[in-house]
Amino acid sequence: MELKEALQQLALLQKKMYAYNTATSALYLDSVTVAPADTAEGRGVAMGILAGEQQKLLANPEVGALLDALDARKEELEETVRRQVEELQRSYRQLSRIPADEYMEYAILTNEASDVWHKAKETSDFELFRPVLEKLVAFNRKFAVYYDDSRKPYDALLNEYERGTDMEYLDQFFGVIRERLVPLIHAIKEAPQIDDSFLHRHYPAEAQRRFSDYLMEVMGLDRRHCTIGETEHPFTLEFNNKDVRITTNYKEDNVADSMYSVIHEGGHAKYELGVRDDLQYTCLSSGVSMGVHESQSRFYENIIGRSRPFVETIFPKMQEFFPEQLGDVTAEQMYLAVNRVEPSLIRTEADELTYSLHVLIRYEIEKQLIGGTLEVKDVPEVWNRLYREYLGVEVPDDKHGCLQDSHWSGGAFGYFPSYALGSAYGAQMLKNMEQEIDVWGTVALGDLSAVSGWLKEKVHQYGSMMEPADVVKHACGAFDPTVYTDYLTKKYSEIYGLSGK
């Protein structure tokens, strides 16, 4: 085949992949925002067919041959094309390594597991979920070998979610987290608590919607390319770099909840909107990994959004949206309230400081489950013990314990660590950013363009052009988790009046 023709085929393949992604994303978005409640069945039929067609696109020996042919002429390819071939080969090989019958069996299992998990969570019945979780663990231990038999199983899984990480990397990371943050959290538990009761006055959804519009404006999110919808569990969905959607959920008794979900999802959106045009409709068009994505969302949410300069600059406007609710509150009170630390049971509701401990607990459990040193039946006991040890909280039941997250029911083992890594990357990005631009001076003026510009240059524009580890290196330098723990220690010691670091 001529090179020109091969390149055309490569581009068409990726456009088709983009089209199927767009279709299934649109159906998903619809289903969790505006679709009528009782419509899952018909959507399921369509999604099943589309998923099958989508899989066939790549799992096709002709595609394998095309990729090999291009790979053989690597030297003649442009950098972006070379990278596309590399990424697609990786996906192709992975698909072909899992035997078709096991893949199908696993798809049926995860589909079923989701239902079982929902029911088990509702009734706080771990025994109901246990046999399914056992099967999921067994499958993942087996799949890990298909993915990469040169690594330990959990390392192979980690590599699927955040390429370049392994247990050695994470043990070191979480070791620092545990060592530096657990004592800090315990010290804060002894300090006088911050009053955040005014966050829980009545905030009508309609006013919160207008406030969200304002926050998106402050973040520089162009509404011609990014809208906001409402859903139960907020998320960001990208169609391409000109069409990204964020979602939120308004709780009328908690103004901070939606506020920070908008800023968090806005951070994800900034990433996707900032990817280069020439990567669109290819396999490189999106953010490179979950960890790097979280580094952006959590950077906006916590490092910027929960900073004193940011809260101070937006607070007068916030008072205009909520004059009755915030008339008697000062910017400083607001700053303290949105940074209140309270060790709690639920990861998704955790504050900036305790968040990584929730992730650490999941990491320790997954590592042992996949490593074969922990049995599924013992998960609740270990979970509850670790929550007591690290966070000092008692888990009353499995609904508020090891049944709270959906990840395992979807077959995702090795996914959690990215959440904490992202936060740590963000702190290092801040440190580098501060060397180059006047971060806090501009934020204090309500102007996030310098911050956004830096992130776009160092991270966003590349989409998936670079490996996750290279993006991290490019934006953070050598990974050093103490930068993150130092950032947290300094911030929260000041807030809670503890003596120094």
Add this chain to the structure above:
Amino acid sequence: MELKEALQQLALLQKKMYAYNTATSALYLDSVTVAPADTAEGRGVAMGILAGEQQKLLANPEVGALLDALDARKEELEETVRRQVEELQRSYRQLSRIPADEYMEYAILTNEASDVWHKAKETSDFELFRPVLEKLVAFNRKFAVYYDDSRKPYDALLNEYERGTDMEYLDQFFGVIRERLVPLIHAIKEAPQIDDSFLHRHYPAEAQRRFSDYLMEVMGLDRRHCTIGETEHPFTLEFNNKDVRITTNYKEDNVADSMYSVIHEGGHAKYELGVRDDLQYTCLSSGVSMGVHESQSRFYENIIGRSRPFVETIFPKMQEFFPEQLGDVTAEQMYLAVNRVEPSLIRTEADELTYSLHVLIRYEIEKQLIGGTLEVKDVPEVWNRLYREYLGVEVPDDKHGCLQDSHWSGGAFGYFPSYALGSAYGAQMLKNMEQEIDVWGTVALGDLSAVSGWLKEKVHQYGSMMEPADVVKHACGAFDPTVYTDYLTKKYSEIYGLSGK
């Protein structure tokens, strides 16, 4: 091939068609309701790919062979399957009759024509649209021969939109319309006009939204299977009989506009929600034709929605939604206001009585354009003359004249008549319905279940199981346009105090 295997392939083919329809429908729905403004490009790339894949599904010799094989064993097939084969063969043959290069050329032309038409309409510049319209007419004259070379070209096109109709049928229909309704409209122009000024007070969108919810409840639209969205030009979209969406548009200075668009679209939705379960995910799952669909939407909108019993029964509730706006209005005043007749320039804003005249004008022009007796350059002149003659209005410019509708720019010639046919079918359905159930007694109680039940039994349940003409015969008996003109004459003579029929 074994029959069993062939049947499985047939079912799978239709499920795939359903999946692609679902995907493109979801993208379309998103684009006109919640998508950010500047996102057409990326969506276009995805839609183009999906349309290509969708077309390939059917335009495939293997599919042709499968359909032929099943057709050859027709006697062994269940009735629904036989009908599926018949419908798919028709579509297959049509696709294969148009040469691929002409099909492609035409797709490019209609895509371009839409843009040109938008610009021409905006600036009221017919000369800009003329060359494109000439090409569109030429293509359609040629395609008509591909569709059915045994018919006159316009008959072949009519048959595409409303199978079973032709110029003979429509000449007779529109002859009655012209003869009976033109004098009535002229008489009404001389009668004292109805005051509808209170419809144009300020009606906040938020209150109108709640009113829409109420109207959907009255219509018995189950919200677990049917939601309402907002868009510029209201429409109904069906995914399957458990998932239908209606849309509306709120004008704060016109409460009747959205009210009747909700009832109209609700009528379309009732049809789709009423189709039998066993027809889902097949080519028979939807309403059978545009004419029959309009018979349902216009039945709810005009025959029920603009009846005195309906207006009287909902009016007290309407006053609750709009106490300030309607406190000084009576139900009878509301009844008269929503039935105000006013010959006007724009079809989509026309009242129940003058509506068919707008359609008649388009029919006469299309018939001559496709028949070759009218040149495109003369369309504006003929258009304006017919508006003067039938409706007594002067067309000030082509924006308010022959450039107002999008249909021709999309290549749709022969589509318009269905709008008027639907209204006429509805009037005959009413006549039959009145023989069998207490239509007005139940409507007066705000209970539409008897009406809905009749329509479901006679029309909705069948989806596309029967030919349009057979559905009409089943629900209306032999088509007699004077039933429609009698209905209108009686209703509007009474409203405008004219002497009898």
